[in-house]
Amino acid sequence: MHGTLRISEAAAIALHAMTFLAADPVRRHAVHEIAESLHVSEAHLAKVLQRLMRVGLVSSVRGPGGGYTLARARDEITLLDIVEAIEGPLDAIDCIMPVRTCTGGACILGDLLETINKRVREYLGGTNLDEKAGIYA
Numbered sequence: 001m002h003g004t005l006r007i008s009e010a011a012a013i014a015l016h017a018m019t020f021l022a023a024d025p026v027r028r029h030a031v032h033e034i035a036e037s038l039h040v041s042e043a044h045l046a047k048v049l050q051r052l053m054r055v056g057l058v059s060s061v062r063g064p065g066g067g068y069t070l071a072r073a074r075d076e077i078t079l080l081d082i083v084e085a086i087e088g089p090l091d092a093i094d095c096i097m098p099v100r101t102c103t104g105g106a107c108i109l110g111d112l113l114e115t116i117n118k119r120v121r122e123y124l125g126g127t128n129l130d131e132k133a134g135i136y137a
Contacts, residue, residue: 007083007087008086008087009044010044010047010048010051010086011082011083011087013038013040013044013045013048014048014051014052014082014083014085014086015079015083016038017034017038017045017048017049017052018052018057018058018070018077018082018129019129019132019133019135020034020037020038020136021034021068021070022070022074022077022129022130022132022136023133023134023135023136025069025070025073025074025133026069027067028060028061028065028066028067028069029067029068030066030067030068031045031046031067031068033067034049034068037136048086051085051086052082052085052086053068053071055085056071056072057071057072057077057081057082057085058070058071059071070129073130074128074129074130074133075128075129075130076128077128078124078125078126078127078128079123079124079125079127079128079129079132080124080125083124090120090124092114092121093116093117094107094113094114094117095107095113096113
């Protein structure tokens with residue numbers, strides 16, 4: 001098992017970009033400013049921000065003085081909202097094998113995967129940007 005929790009690079013960028021925006025939610029932030037702070041590609045960040053904009057998590061203004069801001073109050077946006085905006089619905093991982101091979105009806109790991117999936121969903125869904133805004137303050 002390579003890793004228990006796998007978050008794509010795009011979802012990781014989205015989580016950090018949204019937390020960056022939440023630290024100063026009134027001011028508009030340019031892509032180059034956010035990318036520099038997060039040490040990520042401007043092009044990749046721009047694509048991620050476009051996806052977040054499509055689902056109504058960020059808004060943007062073009063031109064001088066433009067940039068990105070949160071589209072909703074930071075206490076109304078959960079980490080799960082952000083991850084699912086990039087990844088789609090968070091599916092539970094119920095087997096460590098690419099194809100289920102156990103024939104006895106029980107998982108070799110017992111209920112561990114179910115417990116981990118439940119805990120991850122609870123944490124992401126129960127944590128909003130207001131709680132994480134201080135990370136980039």
